[in-house]
Amino acid sequence: MKKILFLALKDLRILFSDKGNIFFVFGFPALFALFFGFVFAGSDSQPSGMKIALVDQDKSEFSSSYISLLDSSEALRVVPMGRDEAIDSVRTGKLFAAVILKNGFGNEFETMFTKDESRIEIASDPSRKMESQYLQGLLAKAQFQAMAEKFTDRDWMRNNIGDWRNEVANANDIDEKQSGLFLGFFDAFDRLLKDVNDENFQTHFDGDMMNFATTDISREREGPVTSFQITFPQAMIWGILGCAVTFAISIVQERTKGTFERLQLGPIGRAHILGGKGTACFITCVFVVCFLYIGAKLIFKLPIRNLPLFILAAVCVILCFVGLMMFICTLGRTEQSAGGAGWAMLMVMTMLGGGMVPLVFMPSWLRSLSHISPVKWSIFALEAGVWRNLSFVEMIKPLALLLAIGATAFMFGISMLRRQDK
Amino acid sequence: MIKVENLKKRFGKTVALDDVSFEAMKGEIFGLLGPNGAGKTTAIKLLCGLLKADSGTITLDGRTNPRLVEVRMSLGMVPQALAIYEELSGRENLQFFGRMYGLKGQYLKKRVKDCLELAGLSERSRERAGNYSGGMKRRLNMVCSFLHEPPILLLDEPTVGVDPQSRNLIFETIENMKRQGRTIIYTTHYMEEAQRLCDRVAILDHGRIMDIDSVENLITRHGGPSHIEAELEEKLTEPDKIRRLIDENIRFEETKIKFQTTKPLEALAKLNKSGVRFSSLKIQTANLEDVFLKLTGRRLRD
Numbered sequence: 001m002k003k004i005l006f007l008a009l010k011d012l013r014i015l016f017s018d019k020g021n022i023f024f025v026f027g028f029p030a031l032f033a034l035f036f037g038f039v040f041a042g043s044d045s046q047p048s049g050m051k052i053a054l055v056d057q058d059k060s061e062f063s064s065s066y067i068s069l070l071d072s073s074e075a076l077r078v079v080p081m082g083r084d085e086a087i088d089s090v091r092t093g094k095l096f097a098a099v100i101l102k103n104g105f106g107n108e109f110e111t112m113f114t115k116d117e118s119r120i121e122i123a124s125d126p127s128r129k130m131e132s133q134y135l136q137g138l139l140a141k142a143q144f145q146a147m148a149e150k151f152t153d154r155d156w157m158r159n160n161i162g163d164w165r166n167e168v169a170n171a172n173d174i175d176e177k178q179s180g181l182f183l184g185f186f187d188a189f190d191r192l193l194k195d196v197n198d199e200n201f202q203t204h205f206d207g208d209m210m211n212f213a214t215t216d217i218s219r220e221r222e223g224p225v226t227s228f229q230i231t232f233p234q235a236m237i238w239g240i241l242g243c244a245v246t247f248a249i250s251i252v253q254e255r256t257k258g259t260f261e262r263l264q265l266g267p268i269g270r271a272h273i274l275g276g277k278g279t280a281c282f283i284t285c286v287f288v289v290c291f292l293y294i295g296a297k298l299i300f301k302l303p304i305r306n307l308p309l310f311i312l313a314a315v316c317v318i319l320c321f322v323g324l325m326m327f328i329c330t331l332g333r334t335e336q337s338a339g340g341a342g343w344a345m346l347m348v349m350t351m352l353g354g355g356m357v358p359l360v361f362m363p364s365w366l367r368s369l370s371h372i373s374p375v376k377w378s379i380f381a382l383e384a385g386v387w388r389n390l391s392f393v394e395m396i397k398p399l400a401l402l403l404a405i406g407a408t409a410f411m412f413g414i415s416m417l418r419r420q421d422k
Numbered sequence: 423m424i425k426v427e428n429l430k431k432r433f434g435k436t437v438a439l440d441d442v443s444f445e446a447m448k449g450e451i452f453g454l455l456g457p458n459g460a461g462k463t464t465a466i467k468l469l470c471g472l473l474k475a476d477s478g479t480i481t482l483d484g485r486t487n488p489r490l491v492e493v494r495m496s497l498g499m500v501p502q503a504l505a506i507y508e509e510l511s512g513r514e515n516l517q518f519f520g521r522m523y524g525l526k527g528q529y530l531k532k533r534v535k536d537c538l539e540l541a542g543l544s545e546r547s548r549e550r551a552g553n554y555s556g557g558m559k560r561r562l563n564m565v566c567s568f569l570h571e572p573p574i575l576l577l578d579e580p581t582v583g584v585d586p587q588s589r590n591l592i593f594e595t596i597e598n599m600k601r602q603g604r605t606i607i608y609t610t611h612y613m614e615e616a617q618r619l620c621d622r623v624a625i626l627d628h629g630r631i632m633d634i635d636s637v638e639n640l641i642t643r644h645g646g647p648s649h650i651e652a653e654l655e656e657k658l659t660e661p662d663k664i665r666r667l668i669d670e671n672i673r674f675e676e677t678k679i680k681f682q683t684t685k686p687l688e689a690l691a692k693l694n695k696s697g698v699r700f701s702s703l704k705i706q707t708a709n710l711e712d713v714f715l716k717l718t719g720r721r722l723r724d
Binding site for chain 2: 258
């Protein structure tokens, strides 16, 4: 054990003698976390909603009130423009969608519900269906809000009741009994609107259409509190990846330079040498995780929901990548080939695992494919400690998968090394 | 001390060693001389257990398994490659390898100091090995194997690519090790090195040992006669007497004589005794290069 520690210390000494290594193992992950943390967090002075073009062809009082409602939404940034310019902006990718309010949009109450002719048109990028659906929801919400405002206008309501009454009275396809019921309702509603005093009208018709009781409860957040809770686990993965590749290359280097053979000549076995390498990789990964954790805690006050779970996850993730390190060192016989192949393999794993693009933005088939990536399970496990707040039982599956991947890669790597040395 | 019997090793279809047998005595420097690809490094790797022989036996100090920890502790191998950590200083390299051999405390300190002195690196011991010259790296590479004071040393071309000064220092170190009674196996493709250092030499080619003996005996046996050309102070009056004394084929050209002999010193002594006085003398003796040419039909550096 003492010799394994000497071997590990030697590797750490070599690692820290190279400024390039220090940057890629510590600096790069920290910069990654900071950069994307700030990007995802946005800026307080700038609106961060979806930017859409809005074409008002209706120019009515209703369309103006509708547009101001959309504009007041935090989820949207409305840019008024002409139809051609709006379509062109979407086509060239400058804006994600254009909303066109056609003539007659605000003239009649029914236009909002009619299926015959749509008075609102959405032109959007077909590759961004998820955002398009989200936009439709926001538009519908604004439409109902605009409609609710109309109900507070007593004259507008009485005019419309008059129109609806005439329509029912003149309709041939409604039987007499039904027609009588509707007409009776419209007459009674019109009398109510006419006779009710202003105070009562304001009390019962103004404001929300539905009366909700609200109770302030300090709720439990399901998602992350800050964007750094997402970027720091990702940054930790990048740091651990850097360590895995660096130490894999150092094994190849020992073999090409002859120091591996020289060590094998001593009274220690191959297991000692590789054990030392694994220990050094493990210690460095622990340094990386601690460095990022302390930085995130001190500078960004990063909340960690479940510290013991986070530590357990970090240990399992590191063990997994120590195992992968042993496999990567067999991918090439020179430092260049092993490093290139190792980074290529880990890049694919990282892309699939959500280390570059969050999984939520991936198509469903790619999300299914991501199950094979240890990066996905690593990020999931670290996030579980940082903000997901899973129970230990829920964590068993990802942690067991990580340990299984690490152990398999380690054993496979050792067997390949043995075969290559024969 | 070291006994190798009928050693065979193949790499796929390539025969690296074919029925190799030799023996090196305690305190002897035994050379393996051959061109690149002759099988010298394979032999060294088999001796120290880095490779496993297809057949044959190796006996090191009475033990037949070089993988045993006791056997490995008795071996010091200087690899052909510069197997040192360039990121560490010379001192740190020695400390690290010393610890790997279980050295510690004052003994480790003493051995590191001794080895640094032996390699002529004491003054630059705290510098990164990467900043050393090629010769300094070679010397460090060599003394890293002496740290644990092994009785058997296996040196695989330890002077490749070094300057003459470092080469001499390495030779002196090896001769010093021999004086201490260590058994040394020395591989080289430089016949001058084998001639200077080795008590006995095995001529190795294509994995086979062509002959083993002392350098002198090998030259005598395979090198052919020495060519002697002498300028005399005065013309010989009785050339037939000299012919009978030395060789029937001796040639006389005014005051010059030319002849070939396998025993040049003996012949010159005879001439001197019979009253012949030389004004100049040129002796061209055979060397291991000639031996190799005779045995294999090609030159060492072909």
